[in-house]
Amino acid sequence: MIRGEALLASLGDRLKDIRGRITPNAEMDKITWFRAGGPAEALYQPADEEDLAAFLRAVPQDIPVTTVGIGSNLLVREGGIPGFVVRLSAKGFGEAELISPTRIRAGAATPDKRVAAVAYEAGLGGFHFYHGIPGGIGGALRMNAGANGVETRERVVEVRALDRKGEAHVLANADMGYSYRHSTAPSDLIFVSAVFEGYPEEKDAIKAAMDAVQLHRETVQPIREKTGGSTFKNPEGTSAWKEIDNAGCRGLMIGGAQMSPMHCNFMINTGNATGYDLEYLGETVRARVLESSGIRLQWEIKRIGLFKPGREVQEFLGQML
Numbered sequence: 001m002i003r004g005e006a007l008l009a010s011l012g013d014r015l016k017d018i019r020g021r022i023t024p025n026a027e028m029d030k031i032t033w034f035r036a037g038g039p040a041e042a043l044y045q046p047a048d049e050e051d052l053a054a055f056l057r058a059v060p061q062d063i064p065v066t067t068v069g070i071g072s073n074l075l076v077r078e079g080g081i082p083g084f085v086v087r088l089s090a091k092g093f094g095e096a097e098l099i100s101p102t103r104i105r106a107g108a109a110t111p112d113k114r115v116a117a118v119a120y121e122a123g124l125g126g127f128h129f130y131h132g133i134p135g136g137i138g139g140a141l142r143m144n145a146g147a148n149g150v151e152t153r154e155r156v157v158e159v160r161a162l163d164r165k166g167e168a169h170v171l172a173n174a175d176m177g178y179s180y181r182h183s184t185a186p187s188d189l190i191f192v193s194a195v196f197e198g199y200p201e202e203k204d205a206i207k208a209a210m211d212a213v214q215l216h217r218e219t220v221q222p223i224r225e226k227t228g229g230s231t232f233k234n235p236e237g238t239s240a241w242k243e244i245d246n247a248g249c250r251g252l253m254i255g256g257a258q259m260s261p262m263h264c265n266f267m268i269n270t271g272n273a274t275g276y277d278l279e280y281l282g283e284t285v286r287a288r289v290l291e292s293s294g295i296r297l298q299w300e301i302k303r304i305g306l307f308k309p310g311r312e313v314q315e316f317l318g319q320m321l
Helices: 004-010 049-058 112-122 128-132 137-143 203-220 240-246 275-293
Strands: 021-026 040-045 065-068 074-076 081-087 096-100 103-107 156-162 168-172 190-197 226-230 257-259 266-269 302-304
Touching: 004 021, 004 040, 049 156, 049 190, 074 275, 096 112, 103 112, 112 128, 112 137, 112 203, 128 203, 137 190, 240 275, 257 275, 266 275
Parallel strands: 040 081, 065 081, 074 302
Antiparallel strands: 021 040, 096 103, 103 190, 156 168, 156 190, 226 266, 257 266
């Protein structure tokens, strides 16, 4: 069993000046949209950037620090997460503001949808796709989130981040190393804010584009279910959902986890799925698609934490094809 109290006790008074909230043995299933997964040894929600920097300086380098966003694209394993989980607070990192006629600064905890709304109010085009992404800006920056033919990398000017030692860095767009649903920015960097650039556009046109995004989501995606969004990245030259469908996995269930009958690249918790059920289902789908088409689907959902002993899940269920 994870002992968060022991972790905090081992640090003595190192964290005495931290203003943010620290919760030992935090239940991650209350945070993730899948509503499943084991606990974090300790969850830290910083008050602001200065508080986060002080925390990172205070925690020894050998203690793991894992950053999560709003939990929409996250699968936590049943064995839980060792060390600290950092989750940026909406109060300290959740604002978006216009800083020039064409630029927006947004904190990493800002919902993507909020950035789309700020852009609309300012008459800035190019952000309508965020209206349909149920995540936060930090995750969008990390994975180059995109929808409806637009990606985050097309809007990013620069990103502000803290490293594991609490030192600040500013990364230009080129420094992020963006590609499809991926960036090469160092994994230990915690993004705290970013500057984005759009272009002047009529508000009626922006509203129409946002409405089209919303209609598409409501029509083809199971948005009212406990889901993590798209489960797998689209392989080159095809769509993940087509390959999943062709492999006979639409509606496939394992325990309480199911590939949605509505959109079979969406994995859902039908009510009582565990982290094991969800990951085993995902690897079952990967194995069947590999067998049927030779395509190795890559996870888009971020999976973190430890497996519970005896409930490990092998990639592609151990297939060697």
